[in-house]
Amino acid sequence: MTELRLEGLRLETFRNHRDVSIQPAGGLTVVVGPNAAGKTNLLEAIAVTASGDSFRPFSWPDLVLEGEASARVGLTGIRAGARFEASLEVGSTGAKTFSYNGTRRRPSEMAGKIPVVSFVPEDLSLSKGSSDVRRNALDALGRQLSSAYERIRKEYARIVRQRNTLLRTRADRNALDAWDARLAEVGAALEIQRARLLGRIAEEMVPAHERMGAREPLVVRLLPSWSEEQVSHEEVVALGRDGVRERLERRMAEVGEKERERGHSLAGPHRDDVVFVLEERQARTAASQGQHRTIALAWKAAEAAVVSQVTGVRPVLLLDDVMSELDRSRREALSSEMLGGAQAIVTTTNLDYFDEHTLSSAGVVQL
Amino acid sequence: MLYAPPIARLLEELERLPGVGPKSAQRIAYFILRSDEQVAGRLAEALLEVKRAIHFCPRCHDFAEAELCEVCADPERDVTIICVVEEPRDVVAIERTGEYRGLYHVLGGVISPVDGIGPEQLRVRELLDRIADGTVKEVVVATNTTVEGETTALYLARMLKPLGVRVTRIASGLPVGGDLEYADEVTLGRALEARREL
Numbered sequence: 434m435t436e437l438r439l440e441g442l443r444l445e446t447f448r449n450h451r452d453v454s455i456q457p458a459g460g461l462t463v464v465v466g467p468n469a470a471g472k473t474n475l476l477e478a479i480a481v482t483a484s485g486d487s488f489r490p491f492s493w494p495d496l497v498l499e500g501e502a503s504a505r506v507g508l509t510g511i512r513a514g515a516r517f518e519a520s521l522e523v524g525s526t527g528a529k530t531f532s533y534n535g536t537r538r539r540p541s542e543m544a545g546k547i548p549v550v551s552f553v554p555e556d557l558s559l560s561k562g563s564s565d566v567r568r569n570a571l572d573a574l575g576r577q578l579s580s581a582y583e584r585i586r587k588e589y590a591r592i593v594r595q596r597n598t599l600l601r602t603r604a605d606r607n608a609l610d611a612w613d614a615r616l617a618e619v620g621a622a623l624e625i626q627r628a629r630l631l632g633r634i635a636e637e638m639v640p641a642h643e644r645m646g647a648r649e650p651l652v653v654r655l656l657p658s659w660s661e662e663q664v665s666h667e668e669v670v671a672l673g674r675d676g677v678r679e680r681l682e683r684r685m686a687e688v689g690e691k692e693r694e695r696g697h698s699l700a701g702p703h704r705d706d707v708v709f710v711l712e713e714r715q716a717r718t719a720a721s722q723g724q725h726r727t728i729a730l731a732w733k734a735a736e737a738a739v740v741s742q743v744t745g746v747r748p749v750l751l752l753d754d755v756m757s758e759l760d761r762s763r764r765e766a767l768s769s770e771m772l773g774g775a776q777a778i779v780t781t782t783n784l785d786y787f788d789e790h791t792l793s794s795a796g797v798v799q800l
Numbered sequence: 801m802l803y804a805p806p807i808a809r810l811l812e813e814l815e816r817l818p819g820v821g822p823k824s825a826q827r828i829a830y831f832i833l834r835s836d837e838q839v840a841g842r843l844a845e846a847l848l849e850v851k852r853a854i855h856f857c858p859r860c861h862d863f864a865e866a867e868l869c870e871v872c873a874d875p876e877r878d879v880t881i882i883c884v885v886e887e888p889r890d891v892v893a894i895e896r897t898g899e900y901r902g903l904y905h906v907l908g909g910v911i912s913p914v915d916g917i918g919p920e921q922l923r924v925r926e927l928l929d930r931i932a933d934g935t936v937k938e939v940v941v942a943t944n945t946t947v948e949g950e951t952t953a954l955y956l957a958r959m960l961k962p963l964g965v966r967v968t969r970i971a972s973g974l975p976v977g978g979d980l981e982y983a984d985e986v987t988l989g990r991a992l993e994a995r996r997e998l
Binding site for chain 1: 911912913914918919947948950951952954955958959
């Protein structure tokens with residue numbers, strides 16, 4: 434596995450920070466400070482520079498400190514024995530420039546260079562939230578791992594948007610047919626990609642869930658828009674593009690009338706769901722608060738493992754104030770599953786969430 | 801900053817141009833102000849001349865100076881094959897490859913419901929009319945490989961096939977999601993050779 438270590442981080446006029454530099458430790462770095470000190474912004478700066486994306490909804494101009502022309506983030510560190518330097522510059526108009534070792538890059542070209550896995554309190558709603566939370570979690574991971582995944586996802590989203598507009602304007606049948614065919618074709622490609630990715634996640638997530646002390650075994654399933662029943666990711670992959678396309682076409686024919694009534698596409702991967710099953714019951718409705726949290730933790734541990742496998746680099750973990758959301762046993766599970774040996778930057782309002790032994794080897798940054 | 805009214809007017813007109821923002825407009829305006837009057841005269845004349853002399857070719861809807869465009873007027877071109885493109889600039893890109901000897905048809909855009917553009921806003925009807933007399937045996941669809949370009953290609957294939965004409969699509973070698981305009985000649989030439997049935 435390729436070694437990756439962040440050694441320096443500098444934020445200039447980024448969000449609320451005028452000029453801040455920190456030197457993360459090789460293992461755990463705890464960033465402690467009161468609310469509104471800008472702890473989350475610090476993690477966001479790393480995430481956006483490394484992956485071109487944040488763990489929260491944002492627009493590029495938001496990243497620039499009020500009244501300033503631009504914001505800059507610089508990351509330095511060691512990757513595979515060599516020093517690297519990555520930077521992001523964002524103008525107040527939203528124009529952005531990524532560079533890696535002095536060369537300008539597109540955000541998509543940053544994929545896999547400095548992999549990060551973030552964990553924020555909102556991620557805890559993974560299994561109890563609505564289906565888009567789970568789709569977004571998969572897509573955010575897919576985007577970081579493969580530019581082809583992101584290309585297909587964007588293409589598909591564009592097709593759905595175009596087709597929805599057409600449905601609302603009650604256009605002629607021939608034009609709609611062409612969009613139907615494209616939705617089924619690109620939708621099938623996206624569904625297969627997602628099923629493959631979910632397969633990798635499940636492989637890591639199920640044992641992690643068990644190691645975290647859950648008594649009930651976890652089963653990860655898919656609920657595609659074309660099926661009344663949950664299916665396994667293997668079944669979707671085995672159908673292949675043609676098989677999924679046929680099912681999407683059949684489903685579109687069934688819901689065609691309803692689609693025109695509502696002016697909205699009802700078949701396709703934008704309607705798919707990931708289902709977590711505990712003792713033959715859907716976790717979404719049946720699980721306790723504690724069970725939901727364990728599922729979310731297991732997913733994050735799996736994400737870190739999958740990123741390592743695919744990129745060959747152990748990702749830097751960015752944990753935003755999640756310790757306060759977890760009880761003691763889950764904090765310990767998080768420490769042993771994710772923090773062991775990884776470089777992690779963790780924000781908190783209260784150092785008491787960490788035991789003395791952990792803190793003795795950690796770097797502490799006061800904001 | 802306040803400009804003298806004639807400069808402000810020039811800046812305003814320049815900023816209407818695609819790809820020209822306030823800064824570029826200012827740079828162009830200052831260049832013109834510093835240059836000889838002849839420079840401005842030649843530019844103004846060229847602008848008016850192009851609008852006076854150029855019109856759409858009634859057959860392929862590419863730009864033309866004479867009644868028909870150069871390609872449509874050329875007796876050496878293969879009249880059994882038509883290449884469908886989005887914009888006149890795509891004709892230029894394909895001509896540069898030297899691989900293609902047939903005729904063109906410029907759609908004037910692509911199907912894009914969010915922009916309010918359907919087949920009726922494009923020159924689709926005119927294309928079907930050109931196929932009607934049976935001379936054309938093959939239509940090569942060379943719209944861009946964007947979401948809208950691909951969908952337009954599919955739409956055209958569905959409309960044209962029942963008329964008994966062979967419909968092909970330029971393929972491999974084009975970066976997916978890219979604009980035809982930015983593809984280099986070699987890539988485009990190869991893509992034309994490897995066109996596929998739709």
